[in-house]
Amino acid sequence: MKITKVSARVYEWTGPVVPIHANFCTTAGDILTRTPSSIGAYSFLGWLVVEIETDTGLFGIGNAALSPHVTKAVIDHHLAPILIGENPLDIAYLWERMYRQTMPFGRKGSGMAAISAIDLALWDILGKQANLPVFRLLGGALRDKIPVYASRLYAQPLDTLAAEADAYRQQGFSMMKLRFGWGPKDGLEGIKRNLDLVRTVRETVGDSVEIMADAYMGWTLDYAKRMLPLLAPYNLRWLEEPLIADDVTGYAELRALNIIPISGGEHEFTLRGFRDVIEHHAMDIIQFDINRVGGISQAQKIVALAEAFNIAVIPHAGQMHNYHVVMANIACPMAEYFPKVPVEVGNELFWYIFDGEPVAENGYVSLPENRSGLGLTIKPDLASQFRIT
Structure with a gap:
């Protein structure tokens, strides 16, 4: 089995949003006295979904909620090229390859969120290949x-x-x-x-x-x-x-x-x-x-x-x-x-x-x-x- 396509898409909510009042929830920026932040600055109304397709027809779905546009860029430009042509069942190998090839910028934050989304999709494929739930x-x-x-x-x-x-x-x-x-x-x-x-x-x-x-x-x-x-x-x-x-x-x-x-x-x-x-x-x-x-x-x-x-x-x-x-x-x-x-x-x-x-x-x-x-x-x-x- 080989990976033939990796598609990362950002889904940005365009429907109604409930207004968030002051002191809705504390955040890391609250201690600032100059332009303190609110939970609105930490809200995420976009979500990244990644789909991995294979030459057998099996496909996997992964997702990440953290900084979806940056995460999509990491997948599109750095991770997808690594994955094409590889066996999706080699999950441990692919994780280490993604981690080590993005190490200068990917160890934490959006880089790791991108690897996480890919990893979830690979486990989804493994479960479908085995015809078993992941657990x-x-x-x-x-x-x-x-x-x-x-x-x-x-x-x-x-x-x-x-x-x-x-x-x-x-x-x-x-x-x-x-x-x-x-x-x-x-x-x-x-x-x-x-x-x-x-x-x-x-x-x-x-x-x-x-x-x-x-x-x-x-x-x-x-x-x-x-x-x-x-x-x-x-x-x-x-x-x-x-x-x-x-x-x-x-x-x-x-x-x-x-x-x-x-x-x-x-x-x-x-x-x-x-x-x-x-x-x-x-x-x-x-x-x-x-x-x-x-x-x-x-x-x-x-x-x-x-x-x-x-x-x-x-x-x-x-x-x-x-x-x-x-x-x-x-x-x-x-x-x-x-x-x-x-x-x-x-x-x-x-x-x-x-x-x-x-x-x-x-x-x-x-x-x-x-x-x-x-x-x-x-x-x-x-x-x-x-x-x-």
Whole structure:
């Protein structure tokens, strides 16, 4: 079998977008006093989809949400020429060739997102060739269904936040994650508002529901140290991404306080990046993003490394490729789940592009045995809602 064509397309949403208000969610740019950013600057209303065709008629689909136009350029100009004529089943070889040939610029960020998208498409082909779902190729099913947590609950008026949290509880979710809206530059009033968010969700869902909270890199080490004791009474399952991704020693310092479990890794890349995280004892929970970290090929290696150190792995984002890895690994106790909502920040766009994503029922998702590969197809007639380039 040979690869005959690699097509990378960017799907940019042209439909209505829900307005995002101030303090919707903290970001890494919030501490700036000169033109501070908002979550709008971090939204992604475009998505990259790569299709790999073979001379046998089999094809694979991969995707990446990170900087899709740059990622497409990497695929078109650097990766596609490497792949044409190669056997798509030589996944390990092709990963190393792409990685080593793009090393000067591709080790992190958009270069690795491009490799990740390709890797997903190759695993999709492998599953279709074997006529098995990908999780079977990764070791099979460790569970009948995957527990998932509802991941949204952006900062908003407290009555609206309570209603959303209660809706997830009534839908059967026993775990949910909220976002903080304020950070260091917002002072004591911002601290109070953040605590109000957590208190509101806890009082709404009670003590039998797990609550997680995400700062999305919007805090400093000093601010996080102040917040941790104040958050302790609300029994958070974890505090996610309190610091910028490069501050590994800061994460280690927060974890050493042993007040609330610390999670992160959404913006880290490859096995080597997570070796540094683990060597620094920086995180209780690793949350790589599979369509950024290096695809399934790297995800499997990172999970194995984390398992050896008794560190849980809960991938970022609620997409099918994450579920396949979670289903097959004992170190992955649950998965994230983005509910389908009207388009706002972009996390929900995969619902509008792909058919086959599982819908949560009573806080669980199930993976079908009768869909080979990743189990996704591209929806027809997307041109009515997307600009495709």
